[in-house]
Amino acid sequence: MTELKTAWKQRVFAALRKIAQSGNLSADALSEDMIVAEFPPKPELGDIGFPMFSYAKIFRMNPAMLAVQIAAVLEPVQSEDGTALGVAKAVGPYLNVYFNREALSRHIFRNRTNFSQTPLAGRKVMIEFSCPNTNKPLHLGHLRNNVLGESLSRIMKTAGAEVQKVNLINDRGIHICKSMLAYQVYGGGRTPEDEGLKSDHFVGKYYVLFNTLKAEDPAAEEKAQELLRKWEAEDPEVMNLWKKMNAWAVDGIKATYARQGISFDRYYYESQTYMKGKEEILAGLERNIFYREEDGSIWANLEDIGLDRKVLLRKDGTSLYITQDIGTAIYRHSDWPFDQLIYVVASEQQYHFRVLFEILKRLGYEWAKDLYHLSYGLVNLPSGRMKTREGTVVDADDLIDELASLAQKEIAERERESAIDDAAQVAEKIALGALHYYLLQTSPIKDMLYNPEQSLSFTGNTGPYIQYMGARACSILRKFEKGEGNAGKGMVTPSKLSADADWMLVRRLLALQEAVELAARSKEPSVIAAYAHDLASDFSSWYRDNPVLASEDPDLSATRVELVKAVKAALEKICWMLCIPFLEEM
RNA sequence: GCGUUCGUAGCUCAGCUGGAUAGAGCGACGGACUUCGAAUCCGUAGGUCGCAGGUUCGAUUCCUGUCGGACGCACCA
Numbered sequence: 001m002t003e004l005k006t007a008w009k010q011r012v013f014a015a016l017r018k019i020a021q022s023g024n025l026s027a028d029a030l031s032e033d034m035i036v037a038e039f040p041p042k043p044e045l046g047d048i049g050f051p052m053f054s055y056a057k058i059f060r061m062n063p064a065m066l067a068v069q070i071a072a073v074l075e076p077v078q079s080e081d082g083t084a085l086g087v088a089k090a091v092g093p094y095l096n097v098y099f100n101r102e103a104l105s106r107h108i109f110r111n112r113t114n115f116s117q118t119p120l121a122g123r124k125v126m127i128e129f130s131c132p133n134t135n136k137p138l139h140l141g142h143l144r145n146n147v148l149g150e151s152l153s154r155i156m157k158t159a160g161a162e163v164q165k166v167n168l169i170n171d172r173g174i175h176i177c178k179s180m181l182a183y184q185v186y187g188g189g190r191t192p193e194d195e196g197l198k199s200d201h202f203v204g205k206y207y208v209l210f211n212t213l214k215a216e217d218p219a220a221e222e223k224a225q226e227l228l229r230k231w232e233a234e235d236p237e238v239m240n241l242w243k244k245m246n247a248w249a250v251d252g253i254k255a256t257y258a259r260q261g262i263s264f265d266r267y268y269y270e271s272q273t274y275m276k277g278k279e280e281i282l283a284g285l286e287r288n289i290f291y292r293e294e295d296g297s298i299w300a301n302l303e304d305i306g307l308d309r310k311v312l313l314r315k316d317g318t319s320l321y322i323t324q325d326i327g328t329a330i331y332r333h334s335d336w337p338f339d340q341l342i343y344v345v346a347s348e349q350q351y352h353f354r355v356l357f358e359i360l361k362r363l364g365y366e367w368a369k370d371l372y373h374l375s376y377g378l379v380n381l382p383s384g385r386m387k388t389r390e391g392t393v394v395d396a397d398d399l400i401d402e403l404a405s406l407a408q409k410e411i412a413e414r415e416r417e418s419a420i421d422d423a424a425q426v427a428e429k430i431a432l433g434a435l436h437y438y439l440l441q442t443s444p445i446k447d448m449l450y451n452p453e454q455s456l457s458f459t460g461n462t463g464p465y466i467q468y469m470g471a472r473a474c475s476i477l478r479k480f481e482k483g484e485g486n487a488g489k490g491m492v493t494p495s496k497l498s499a500d501a502d503w504m505l506v507r508r509l510l511a512l513q514e515a516v517e518l519a520a521r522s523k524e525p526s527v528i529a530a531y532a533h534d535l536a537s538d539f540s541s542w543y544r545d546n547p548v549l550a551s552e553d554p555d556l557s558a559t560r561v562e563l564v565k566a567v568k569a570a571l572e573k574i575c576w577m578l579c580i581p582f583l584e585e586m
Numbered sequence: 587g588c589g590u591u592c593g594u595a596g597c598u599c600a601g602c603u604g605g606a607u608a609g610a611g612c613g614a615c616g617g618a619c620u621u622c623g624a625a626u627c628c629g630u631a632g633g634u635c636g637c638a639g640g641u642u643c644g645a646u647u648c649c650u651g652u653c654g655g656a657c658g659c660a661c662c663a
Contacts, residue, residue, distance in 0.1 A: 033603090041606060051605050053643060063643090094606070133663085173663065270663095297661055306589075307659095314661040321663050350590055351658050377592085378656080385656095414625070430625090441611095442599065446592065447656060454598060454612065459625055461599085461611040468625050476622055485622075518602060530600060533610075540626060549622055586625080 002117055002514050004085065005048060007077045008097050009035045011088075012050050015074040019066070020059065029058050043500050046089070046096035047507060053093060063093035070095050079103060105494040105506050109562045112569040115513045118160025120520055125161045126336060127153045129344035130257075130264075131168045134249035135175045136204035138256050138396040139386065140379050140450060141346070144439045147579050148376055149344040150262040151440055151525040154577045159520035164336055167264040168328065171246050172271040175207070177227040180241050181220065182206040182213050192248055198397065200252025203245055211389070256396055261432065261579055268328065276327025278319055280363060281312045289362050300359055310355050325356050326363075333367055340370045342523070347375040347445065374523055377447035379439075394450065403431035406456055407464075411586075420585050429581035430464050436579045437463030441529040461533050467583045469536035470575065473568040474584045476548050480561050485549025490558030497559055501546055505563060508538045512570055516577075525578060532574045539567050 013032045020027035040049040052070075056063035067090035074095075076084045086099040129149025132138060138146075153163045183206040192202035214220040230238040257263065281298055284290045290300050290312060298313040312323055332341065343353060353373035360368035378385065386393045408427035417423045438455045442448045458464040480487055497506060512531065519527035548564055551557040575582040 036603075036605080038605070039602085045606080049606075051644095053605070057643065092606075170663070175663080293661095295661090299661095308589095311661050316661085318661085320661070324663095346657090347591070348657055349663090352663095354590090375591090380656090410625070414623090416623085416625095419623080446599090449598070451598065457612075459612090462625085464625055465611090468623090472623065472626085479622060514602085522602085526600080527602080530610090533600090537610085541628085543622070544627055547622070585623090 002517060004077065004099075005037050005514075008048055008050075008086070008088075009037055011074050011077060012070060012095065015070045016055055018073050019069055023059070025059050027058075030055065040094075040096060043504060045091060045094075046098040047086070048097040048099075049091075050095040050097075051093065052095060056093070064090065067091070067093060067095045099507070101498045101503050101506065102495040104510060105497045105502075105559075105563075108506055108509050108566050109492065109494065112566050113512065113573045115158075115516070117513070118158075119517050120156055121160035123161045123339045124164070124337070125153075125156050126164045126166060126332065126338040126341045127156075127344065128166045128168060128342065130262075131170060131345070132253050133170045133173075133175055134203070134246050134253075135179045135207045136249075136388075137198070137200040138253060140394040140396065140399060141386065143260070143396050143399070143435065144376065144379050144448075145344055145346070146257070146260055146262050147436045147439050148374070148444055148525065150260075151436075151528075151577060151579050152342070152344070152374070152523055154579070155516060155519045155525060155528060158516050158573070158577060161520070164266065164338070165264045166266045166268060166332070168268045168270060168273070169250060170270045171250070172231070172274060174224060174228055176242065176246070177224045177231065178210040179203055179207040180238075180245055181224050181227055182209040183245065184241070185209075185213055192252075198252050198255070199248035200250075200256075201395075201397070203249040203252070208388075259397075259400060259432075260436075261581070270324065273328045273331065274319055274324045276331055277323040277325070278313065278317075278327070280326055280330060281323060284363055300355075300362070302355060302358055305358065307351075307355055307358065310359075312359070322352065322356060322359075325352075326359060329356070329360060329371065330365065333365070338367075338370065340372060342372045342374050344374045344376065347377050347447075349373075350375050372523075374444060376444040379448055379450050381450055400428075400431055400435065403434055403456060404428045407431045407434070407458065410458055416586070426583060426586055429583060430458065430467060430586060433463030433467045433575075433580040433583075434458055435463070437466065437529060437532075440525045440578055441533075443524060443526045463578075463580045464586075466532050466536045466571065466575065466578075466580060467586055469539050470568065470571040471583050471586045472543065473539065473564050473571065476543070476564050477561070477568065479549055480564075485557055486551070486554040487549050487557035487561045490554030490556070492558050492562050493555045494559060496553070496556045497563065501542060502560070502563065505538050505542050505567070508535050509566055509570055512574075519577075528574060528577050532571070532578060535567070535570060535574070539571075 010032065013035050016030055017027050034054065036051065038049045038051065040046050052063035052066045056066045059066065071088050071090045074088050077086060079085055083103050084100060085103055086097045088095055088097050127149055130142065130146050132142060149165065153165050157163050186209050187206060192199040195202060197205065210220065227238060231242060281290060285292060285298055290298050292298050296315040297311055300310045300312055302308060302310060310322065311320060314320065350373065357368055357371050381392060383392065404427050407430040408423060411417055411423050411427055420426050479485065497503060515527055515531040519525060546560065548560040549557055551560065572582045
C-alpha cells in the first residue's frame with residue numbers, strides 16, 4: 001500500500017511535468033515531495049485522492065481542468081506481470097485513483113501481514129522503560145509506562161528494527177533505606193510468606209510504615225540517612241538486609257511483568273551504575289566544558305541554549321542522578337551501539353532529558369543526537385493526582401485482579417463458561433486486553449484520566465471488542481474447517497470481491513502497513529489502537545451482512561474465507577503489537 | 587517569573603506531512619437475535635474545534651498573542 005501510493009505519486013509528478021512541457025509552463029516550483037496524497041472520504045471517490053489546488057496555482061490553471069489533463073496523460077501503475085493496478089479519474093478538483101480490486105485482494109490473500117517494505121530494517125533501537133524503585137510495588141503509572149515501552153518495541157520490530165529492551169532498576173538510595181529501617185523496627189525478621197503477602201507488596205508495606213515510624217521517632221529521617229551511609233560503606237549487616245529486601249521487591253515486580261506479558265533483554269541496576277559518569281564529568285572539567293564552583297561542586301552552564309546551570313557533581317565529589325544517567329548512556333552505547341535510544345519516561349522529566357542530551361553532546365558524543373525522550377503524561381484519577389500519602393495510588397496487581405474478576409463475571413453472565421476451556425485464564429486475558437488497550441488508545445504525551453467505571457467496561461471501543469472480533473473470525477474458520485457451509489466446494493476467486501462491502505475490508509487490510517510505519521515513525525502505539533478499532537469495526541459490520549460460509553455462491557464463500565483468514569492474521573498481529581492477548585474464543 | 591505541554595460533542599478520546607460534509611466509544615433516545623457467538627449491528631440527537639489575530643486558494647492542523655489546566659525550573663530520584 002505504501003509503495004503503491006509512492007508509485008502513484010511518481011506518476012502524478014511525471015504527468016505534471018509533461019503538462020508543463022507541452023504548455024510551455026515552468027515546473028521549477030514543483031518537486032516530487034510536494035505531491036500530497038490523501039484518503040478519500042467516501043468509497044465512490046476511490047482509494048487515493050490527489051488535490052490539485054497547489055499545482056493549479058503554480059500553473060495558473062483551474063484545478064478541475066488540471067485534474068482532467070493529468071488523467072489523460074498519466075501512465076497507470078502496473079504490477080510485474082503488466083496488470084494495471086488501478087485507474088485515475090478526475091473528480092472535480094481532485095485526481096482520484098481507483099485500485100484494481102481483484103489484484104489487491106489477491107495480494108492480501110497471498111501476503112496477509114507480511115509487509116513488502118520495512119522502513120526500520122537494519123536499525124538498532126534500544127528502548128528503556130519501566131525503571132521501578134525497589135521500595136514499593138508497581139502502580140497504574142508503571143502499567144502505562146510498561147505497556148508503552150513493550151508495545152513500542154513490538155511496533156518497531158514489526159517495522160523492521162532490531163530492538164533491545166532495557167530496564168534500570170533503582171535499587172539504591174534513601175527510599176530503600178526507609179523501607180529497610182521500618183523493617184528493622186517493625187518486621188521482626190518476618191518474611192513475605194509469613195505475612196502471606198506478595199513479596200513486593202511486603203516491602204511496600206514497610207515503606208508505608210516508615211511514616212508511622214517518623215511519627216514515633218523524630219530521628220527516623222536521620223537514621224535512614226545513617227543507613228544510607230552504612231550502605232555506601234558496604235556495612236555487611238546493612239548489605240545483607242538490602243540484598244534480602246531488594247530480592248523480595250524485584251521478584252514481586254518481575255511477577256507483575258510476567259503477568260502483564262512484558263519482558264526485557266537486559267536489566268541494569270542502579271547500585272552498579274551510580275558510580276559511572278564521574279570520570280566523564282572530571283574529564284569534561286579538564287576540557288573546560290564544565291566549571292568548578294568555589295565550594296568544589298562541578299557545574300555545566302547551559303544558559304546559552306535557554307537552559308539553566310546544572311550541578312553535575314556535589315561539593316563532596318559524589319554523583320547525582322544526572323551523573324549516573326550520563327555514565328549509563330555512554331556505557332550502553334559501547335555495550336550495544338544503537339542507532340537510537342528511546343527513554344520511556346514520564347513528562348515530568350522533560351527538562352532532565354534536555355539537559356542530559358545537551359551535556360552528552362558537549363562531551364563530544366556524536367550519538368547524542370540519537371537519544372530520544374518518549375515523554376508520556378501522568379495517569380490521574382477523577383479525584384486528581386495519585387498520592388501515596390493519601391492512599392489513592394492504584395496498585396497494579398490489585399487492578400488486574402479486579403479486572404479479571406469482573407471479566408469472569410461477564411463470562412458467567414453470558415453463559416460462556418461451558419463453551420471455553422479455562423474461564424479463569426480467559427478472564428485474565430480479557431482483563432489484560434481491556435487494560436492495555438485503555439492505556440494505549442490515548443496519545444502518550446497526553447495526561448490521561450483513569451476513570452474506573454469506563455476502564456472496567458468491556459463493550460464499545462475497548463480491548464475486549466478487538467478480542468471478540470478475533471474470536472468471531474476464529475469461530476467462522478473453525479466451522480469452515482469442520483466442513484460447514486459450502487466454502488469447501490468453491491474456488492478462491494479474488495475477482496468475486498469487487499463489491500464495495502468486501503472491498504472496504506480489503507482496503508482496510510491494505511492500510512495496516514501504513515499504520516505500522518506511522519506508529520513506528522511517530523512512536524505512537526495509539527495509531528495502531530485506532531487502526532485496530534477500525535478494522536474490528538469494519539469486520540463486524542461486514543460479516544453481519546455478508547455470509548461467509550453460507551453464501552449461495554461456493555466460490556464467493558471460499559473467497560470470503562480467505563478474507564476472514566487475512567483479517568484474523570491482521571488482528572493477531574495487531575493484538576501482539578498492543579500487548580492484547582489474542583483469543584481463539586472467549 | 588521563566589520553560590515545556592495540553593485545551594475537539596454532556597464524559598473519555600481520534601483526526602496522518604494544511605485539503606472534499608470534523609469522527610469513535612460511553613451516556614440519552616429508537617430499532618435488530620427461528621440465519622456464521624448480541625462482549626454485536628443499524629438509526630436519531632449532540633460540536634462557534636478555548637478565544638483573538640496572521641500566513642494560505644483552503645487552517646482543528648502552521649505562526650503570534652491571550653485565557654485556562656498540567657508538569658518542570660534541588661548539591662532528590
